[in-house]
Amino acid sequence: MKVLKFGGTSVGSAERMKGVAKLIADGQQKVVVLSAMSGTTNSLVEISDYLYKKNPEGANEIINTLELKYKKHIEELFSTEEYKQKTAELVKSVFDYIRSFTKDIFTLFEEKVILAQGEIISTNMMTNYLCEQGIKTTLLPALEFMRTDKNCEPDVTYIREKLTALLNDNQGYDIYITQGFICRNAYGEIDNLQRGGSDYSASLIGAAINASEIQIWTDIDGMHDNDPRLVEKTSPVRHLHFDEAAELAYFGAKILHPTCIQPAKYANIPVHLLNTMEPTAPGTLISNDTEKSKIKAVAAKDNITAIRIKSSRMLLAHGFLRKVFEIFESYQTPIDMVCTSEVGVSMSIDNTKHLNEILNDLKKYGTVTVDYNMCIVCVVGDLEWENVGFEAKALDAMREIPVRMISFGGSNYNISFLVREEDKIRALQSLSNQLFNA
Ligand code: ADP
Ligand code: ASP
Numbered sequence: 001m002k003v004l005k006f007g008g009t010s011v012g013s014a015e016r017m018k019g020v021a022k023l024i025a026d027g028q029q030k031v032v033v034l035s036a037m038s039g040t041t042n043s044l045v046e047i048s049d050y051l052y053k054k055n056p057e058g059a060n061e062i063i064n065t066l067e068l069k070y071k072k073h074i075e076e077l078f079s080t081e082e083y084k085q086k087t088a089e090l091v092k093s094v095f096d097y098i099r100s101f102t103k104d105i106f107t108l109f110e111e112k113v114i115l116a117q118g119e120i121i122s123t124n125m126m127t128n129y130l131c132e133q134g135i136k137t138t139l140l141p142a143l144e145f146m147r148t149d150k151n152c153e154p155d156v157t158y159i160r161e162k163l164t165a166l167l168n169d170n171q172g173y174d175i176y177i178t179q180g181f182i183c184r185n186a187y188g189e190i191d192n193l194q195r196g197g198s199d200y201s202a203s204l205i206g207a208a209i210n211a212s213e214i215q216i217w218t219d220i221d222g223m224h225d226n227d228p229r230l231v232e233k234t235s236p237v238r239h240l241h242f243d244e245a246a247e248l249a250y251f252g253a254k255i256l257h258p259t260c261i262q263p264a265k266y267a268n269i270p271v272h273l274l275n276t277m278e279p280t281a282p283g284t285l286i287s288n289d290t291e292k293s294k295i296k297a298v299a300a301k302d303n304i305t306a307i308r309i310k311s312s313r314m315l316l317a318h319g320f321l322r323k324v325f326e327i328f329e330s331y332q333t334p335i336d337m338v339c340t341s342e343v344g345v346s347m348s349i350d351n352t353k354h355l356n357e358i359l360n361d362l363k364k365y366g367t368v369t370v371d372y373n374m375c376i377v378c379v380v381g382d383l384e385w386e387n388v389g390f391e392a393k394a395l396d397a398m399r400e401i402p403v404r405m406i407s408f409g410g411s412n413y414n415i416s417f418l419v420r421e422e423d424k425i426r427a428l429q430s431l432s433n434q435l436f437n438a
């Protein structure tokens with residue numbers, strides 16, 4: 001069985017939902033994972049923000065606007081009174097539920113419940129629409145099988161057992177719809193897999209049922225060799241290794257969430273990125289196969305801060321790096337890039353929540369300098385060290401651009417450059433010209 005995930009953009013209007021329904025109703029049995037309609041999760045976050053700030057009027061205004069939008073969607077989507085009414089009742093009960101949180105104390109717990117409602121609405125709408133079309137469809141509630149453990153990691157055994165049982169109890173349907181993003185935590189409370197987490201849901205579900213393929217449907221034509229919003233002349237990439245896709249997903253190519261890679265990779269299930277607007281286009285296939293001697297793509301990640309610590313005591317000393325890394329660890333701040341020399345080490349981070357504390361602690365061990373508003377530009381492809389020429393080509397493209405750090409050799413698939421944010425587009429364009437359009 002295949003697992004197909006449609007993102008918020010793909011179910012963003014009644015028209016789009018009809019398109020998805022046409023696409024999935026091909027007679028083949030499948031699990032379909034849906035995001036909330038685009039913009040909805042952001043609105044639910046806004047509602048929660050108002051409620052945290054004890055501003056129920058502000059919250060109610062957004063709730064009312066959002067509810068009106070859904071009334072319109074229902075009018076456009078359904079053709080029979082029966083299904084219009086059935087869906088309108090469901091949507092009304094969801095909005096009444098959301099409104100009930102405007103009257104009481106508001107905590108993280110209530111916020112998680114509110115954030116879950118977007119996917120609950122979209123999946124009910126799609127299920128009802130498919131049923132109205134006479135397609136054998138049922139809704140498998142994610143809250144009954146998707147679960148995280150005490151470390152907030154997916155509880156893979158629980159997910160497999162519960163989902164298998166649910167599918168067994170619901171045999172004979174062509175389409176099983178479920179919610180992306182939402183889950184329960186180890187205590188049974190409603191939770192989620194973080195923003196953009198529907199891709200993760202699809203991958204976990206694919207691994208749990210040993211799917212033949214996981215399809216991620218979005219509104220553009222697969223991964224591109226560079227960011228089409230920033231750079232001229234980009235082309236889709238047809239095939240990527242899981243590790244290449246992981247580097248790209250993490251370093252900015254937002255069409256796939258980085259967490260989605262690992263479950264599919266270990267279960268050896270190919271992930272296929274496809275375009276809802278052009279369903280017959282080949283898209284991008286991600287698998288455990290490597291295309292030899294090819295540079296695949298370039299991506300960039302903004303809002304990076306570079307920190308350098310220089311210490312004469314580092315010379316011939318051991319344990320210095322451990323001390324430095326421990327400081328970042330104690331503030332739960334991940335390090336992205338690292339470059340070392342005999343007298344210093346440079347690191348980059350994207351989470352600056354504890355930057356001041358980190359800098360104060362680092363200053364005990366040496367002279368610290370910081371560069372703000374930096375950007376990681378990463379080149380992804382078959383960059384095994386024994387292949388010659390690729391590093392030179394990438395470096396040559398950076399000829400005119402001030403480079404703060406270079407990282408190569410961390411994996412077989414990546415060279416990263418740290419540059420100023422203002423040089424990002426120039427760097428991306430120059431790499432594109434040198435690597436793909438020469
Ligand atoms: P979905 O609803 O399918 O999950 P999102 O709205 O969450 O999609 O975000 C994906 C969108 O981000 C795409 O529509 C695309 O236009 C845009 N996007 C972000 N980064 C990139 C990139 N590197 N290349 C192409 N498109 C990108
Ligand atoms: N709806 C959630 C979000 O917007 C999850 C997702 O779309 O992947 O973050």
Ligand code: MG
Nearest residue numbers: 007008035196
């Ligand atoms: Mg998304």
